[in-house]
Amino acid sequence: MTEPEKRIALLIDADNAPASKIDVILAEVARYGVANVRRAYGNWKSPHLKQWEAVLHEYAIRPIQQFAYSTGKNASDMAMVIDAMDLLYARNLDGFAIVTSDADFTPLVMRLLTDGEKVYGFGEKKTPSPFVNACSKFTYLEALGAPPDNGKVEASAPKKAAQDLRGDARLVQMLRSAVDSGSGDDGWTRLDVVGSQIGNQASFDPRNYGYRKLSDLVKASDLFEVKQEGKTIWVRDKPRKRVAAKKTAV
Structure with missing residues (x-):
């Protein structure tokens, strides 16, 4: 039905x-x-x-x-x-x-x-x-841009760069909390679970940051590992110590 x-x-x-x-x-x-x-x-x-x-x-x-x-x-x-x-x-x-x-x-x-x-x-x-x-x-x-033929409204706000996204403390905390709350022992969380968790805790629309989908925003932030299995997208917080060590080496 x-x-x-x-x-x-x-x-x-x-x-x-x-x-x-x-x-x-x-x-x-x-x-x-x-x-x-x-x-x-x-x-x-x-x-x-x-x-x-x-x-x-x-x-x-x-x-x-x-x-x-x-x-x-x-x-x-x-x-x-x-x-x-x-x-x-x-x-x-x-x-x-x-x-x-x-x-x-x-x-x-x-x-x-x-x-x-x-x-x-x-x-x-x-x-x-x-x-x-x-x-x-x-x-x-x-x-909000003009709706194309398929009726979906595209993002028209300028895309925020990775540095700007990572510098938004509220956004980073919201994303990391959502990923952490739905993660298993291996740290991976389905992206749809992340989206639901964010929707429950705050008003959020990725287009306000210039990205049409949550997955685009997550990838652009460079804060998370992302993998796809079929139609399912998984995300995991990047090990911060390892990231910091790489930057130091550079």
């Missing part, structure tokens, strides 16, 4: 998201399920949202009008949170895709996660880290 498609609610903070990226956002959401709820929030009388108006009908996105009731307050944020909670309590969804670069939605993400919902975040590089780290998976919009 074919497993039913996951149902995703796509909620867009139009004030804090570029309309030019909607096609790649939808292509990315389609990897996790079908976006049967599509809503964009903002004051649609504002000229700032003209670009969003142009794509609403084309992508079947429902505009939710929110007037600015007072200066300095964002009524759109409140409306989006209220709708998210209504959708959560309706119990007919499998996850949420939230498009914003605003950290004010971090408590909402944490609340959705508490109820066991997956939350896929999308935002620009300026998105504060609390929101990025709170999501089940967060993808920078700058890291």
